[in-house]
Amino acid sequence: MANKEDRYQGVDYYNIDDLLTEEHKLVRDAARAWVKKEVSPIIEDAYEKAEFHMPWVKGLGEIGAFGPYIPEQYGGPGLDQISYGLIMQELERGDSGLRSTASVQSSLVMYPIYAYGNEEQRMKYLPKLASGEMVGCFGLTEPDHGSNPADMVTNYKEDGDHVILNGAKMWISNAPFADIAVVWAKNEAGRIHGLVVERGMEGFSTPTMHGKWSLRASATGELVFDNVRVPKANILPNKSGLGAPLGCLDSARYGIAWGAIGAAMDSYDSALRYSQERQQFGKPIGGFQLQQKKLAEMVTEITKAQLLVYRLGQLKNEGKASSAQISMAKRNSVEIALNVCREARQIHGGMGITNEYPMMRHMMNLESVVTYEGTHDIHLLITGLDITGFNAFK
Numbered sequence: 555m556a557n558k559e560d561r562y563q564g565v566d567y568y569n570i571d572d573l574l575t576e577e578h579k580l581v582r583d584a585a586r587a588w589v590k591k592e593v594s595p596i597i598e599d600a601y602e603k604a605e606f607h608m609p610w611v612k613g614l615g616e617i618g619a620f621g622p623y624i625p626e627q628y629g630g631p632g633l634d635q636i637s638y639g640l641i642m643q644e645l646e647r648g649d650s651g652l653r654s655t656a657s658v659q660s661s662l663v664m665y666p667i668y669a670y671g672n673e674e675q676r677m678k679y680l681p682k683l684a685s686g687e688m689v690g691c692f693g694l695t696e697p698d699h700g701s702n703p704a705d706m707v708t709n710y711k712e713d714g715d716h717v718i719l720n721g722a723k724m725w726i727s728n729a730p731f732a733d734i735a736v737v738w739a740k741n742e743a744g745r746i747h748g749l750v751v752e753r754g755m756e757g758f759s760t761p762t763m764h765g766k767w768s769l770r771a772s773a774t775g776e777l778v779f780d781n782v783r784v785p786k787a788n789i790l791p792n793k794s795g796l797g798a799p800l801g802c803l804d805s806a807r808y809g810i811a812w813g814a815i816g817a818a819m820d821s822y823d824s825a826l827r828y829s830q831e832r833q834q835f836g837k838p839i840g841g842f843q844l845q846q847k848k849l850a851e852m853v854t855e856i857t858k859a860q861l862l863v864y865r866l867g868q869l870k871n872e873g874k875a876s877s878a879q880i881s882m883a884k885r886n887s888v889e890i891a892l893n894v895c896r897e898a899r900q901i902h903g904g905m906g907i908t909n910e911y912p913m914m915r916h917m918m919n920l921e922s923v924v925t926y927e928g929t930h931d932i933h934l935l936i937t938g939l940d941i942t943g944f945n946a947f948k
């Protein structure tokens with residue numbers, strides 16, 4: 555908030571806090587305090603300048619936002635999935651771009667190294683990624699293959715104890731400053747594998763993408779591979795095929811399902827306060843029925859979404875959450891968040907379009923969140939396939 559104190563208090567209409575453990579609350583409160591201190595005072599400025607504030611990386615490592623569920627033996631905090639969700643919610647309450655950086659590092663870089671890598675790869679990368687000493691990115695999307703990554707053209711050929719990687723990835727969060735990239739490419743047999751490509755490898759470049767009206771406080775770039783020699787030791791050995799990157803997406807989409815509600819909570823929190831303080835026609839605007847309708851519907855949708863992700867977190871902790879359940883939650887959270895932010899902006903009247911208040915920034919961010927990690931349409935089709943058994947993608 556430009557020049558304004560961050561008075562965010564959280565939203566808990568159904569006493570969901572009573573379902574949380576002491577550890578959940580400690581982790582959530584630490585993330586909230588860090589966002590208030592380190593993010594809120596400068597986020598509007600960073601957004602306007604389209605800059606990712608690099609000192610945030612160290613702080614994110616300190617609050618356990620990088621690989622929250624990665625075991626302590628690999629440098630992670632070893633928390634459960636609900637803690638992971640709560641951290642993502644607090645970060646996205648600050649800004650979706652901040653949550654993006656943590657999502658990518660946690661679910662799209664650390665998770666595949668942890669789940670599909672060998673012990674040497676885990677020990678080499680995970681502790682540094684957990685602390686923020688190293689930052690990673692995830693290259694799946696290509697210029698001509700977004701919703702349909704199965705048709706990717708990025709590929710590698712054998713060359714002794716190396717492979718030669720060629721192709722390009724687009725729309726890659728964290729790419730401009732990442733130390734490593736987990737890249738998905740086809741081998742000579744056309745099978746998809748994950749490779750860890752390191753900055754400095756000859757022929758590897760990461761041009762920044764400019765001109766975004768959304769997610770401006772997050773850096774987005776391309777990954778270009780021009781005959782890059784990657785050691786075979788950098789190929790993740792324990793899973794291949796499209797299911798490998800999609801498995802990472804399950805974890806990241808789960809984080810977004812929690813995160814997007816944070817943007818909604820921030821906007822509702824601001825709108826409720828504004829409605830109590832702003833006077834028109836001799837009384838607070840919160841006293842008018844039309845404003846109450848907006849606020850009551852906002853808190854209802856937030857509460858329903860909070861309960862959905864809490865239950866999803868329980869299922870995830872038990873290893874029982876299906877990909878389709880995660881898709882439903884990601885889709886629902888982003889949709890309600892977009893609607894809540896829009897209504898909250900209207901409650902602020904003209905002031906709502908300025909950077910004195912967070913709603914416009916959240917709304918613009920959510921236009922990326924509704925598209926990345928599987929578009930709104932793709933998640934609907936995943937639900938459609940799951941309930942009918944008919945595939946409507948192709």
Ligand code: TGC
Nearest residue numbers: 654657694701703704727796797800801804877926927928
């Ligand atoms: P399909 O034939 O359905 O599946 C191929 C194989 O994958 C398995 N599978 C999954 N495994 C784990 N998790 C999932 N969610 C899975 N979905 C499918 C499946 O069982 C199969 O395995 P196998 O062993 O039989 O081979 O694949 P399809 O080609 O028909 O595609 C299905 C579709 C459209 C749902 C999928 O391609 C998809 O989800 N597309 C959306 C692409 C996407 O989400 N891209 C995201 C890029 S990363 C990103 O946006 C990061 S933003 C980060 C940030 O800044 O926060």
Ligand code: FAD
Nearest residue numbers: 692693694695700701725726727922926927928929931947
């Ligand atoms: P397309 O796939 O071309 O889709 C265009 C439209 O067609 C959409 O509305 C879509 O819903 C619709 N459509 C597509 N197929 C179907 C179908 N079968 N049926 C009905 N409708 C369909 N990718 C990464 O790999 N790593 C990252 O870190 C990353 N970060 C990102 C950051 C930002 C800010 C953004 C905007 C994107 C990022 N992405 C990343 C890419 C993102 O995952 C893709 O943009 C997304 O998967 C959609 O692909 P596309 O943009 O090519 O759209």
